[in-house]
Amino acid sequence: MHDPLRSQPNYDRLLDKLESMGPVTQEQRAAIRDLPIRVSEPKGDEDLVREGDAPKECCLVLEGFACRYKLLPDGRRQILSFHVPGDIPDLQSLHLRKMDHSLAALLPSRVVYIPHEAIRRLTHAHPRLTDMLWRDTLVDAAVFREWMVGLGRRSAYARIAHLFCELVVKFRAVGLAKDDTIELRLTQVELADALGLSSVHVNRVLQQLRGEEIIQMRTGRLQVLEWSRLTAAGEFNEDYLHLAAA
Template identity: 50%
Template sequence: MTPLLRKLESVIRLDDEERRAVLALPHTIRQVGPHTDVATVGERPAHCCLVLEGWAHRYAYTSAGDRQILSFYIAGDIPDLQHLYLPVMDHSLASLTACTLAFIPHEAMRALVVGRPGVMAALWRDTLVDASVYRERIMTLGRRQSLGRTAHLFCEMYMRQCAVGLADDLSCPLPPTQAELADAVGVTAVHFNRSLRTLRSQRRITLQGGQLTIRDWMGLVAMAEFDPVYLHFNEDRHQSAEKVSA
């Protein structure tokens, strides 16, 4: 449960008893290969899915068969936390890479927060941050061009991984394929490839072998109109973001 604890403490501070309670959560660990559905539309899950290792993604299809990747999830994320109280899946959840997942019974998650206001606040805050990320994604998809969307996604995934200790020195894993990244920013693979070539030619980033390295942070931030306030890190994380931006 260490990745979950690290994620919760990226948004709120917990006391020692609350940390022990999180680490003691009952769970079942499952290994899944890449591109494997974990939950699909219409299912009624009885467990929360915690990503321990690897990347997962939330997605949906149009009636014409076009895929929209709605979110990427990394170690420490609980992509389906809202289904503690929303009984039916209204989207699908799948692994992106090979993943190690922990499945926590809903009953255990509900029991965890009884008498532990810090944990309850952390989980509630996590769902609110998820909603905040969705609002920012709506703005990005609705009002930014392909280049700005791509730059914004790169900034976000770097900052999110920094917050849980998975990235540093302006470099982080970015395993999605170009087709998957295109589906995440809502453009064709051709448009995404053009944006990627532009960012490379301007020496803003390099992307090779599933590793993103940002060469010009301030230039990428300006191009993306990126402000990490919507990620709502705790005060320590705000200070880290300010250091990156300096």
């Protein structure tokens, strides 16, 4: 579980993301690479952090796929976000002591934990990096807002189309899309929990999207056959992902 190594080569995805926001100096890059880390390789369906915890470190996803979620008293679940390599899904724990939701790996993944104290020193020493990390949490919030619109106002059909658009764009941004295809290992139950739907209904809408030849879904693989029809179906506009530089 513990890994004494430092300066693993795996800040690359995170650095890529930060560089997409603006220039990163050699000094800043070095400061990030020097962050102490603890490596972990969760199996699929394993909680990384739980609601109620007061973690002392943040989790950076190196490989795999993760999500954040909340459980209701009766056991129903709402998935709040999906996370790809380069994301720090619980960066908010740096400033919010107690987790108001849980973080889980959805696939066997590789993550590193970075102590809050180290991040705090980093941010206090490098205001530009602070801005970038802050910005990252703000994009996070922007995605929440877009999901709220879907959950509150869009039909099941549009919601699913929209989520697929978002995932394709996010995967593409981290080099995990081959053309119009992504490796998406989500069960229909997981999709339903993200979309505020029942898995039965998700199943039916997926059949419709396939029948209309807008997408193709085989085991763990989503292929977009007609991007324009998918974005139209989901009323998708990627502005909310704020991929352009700050």
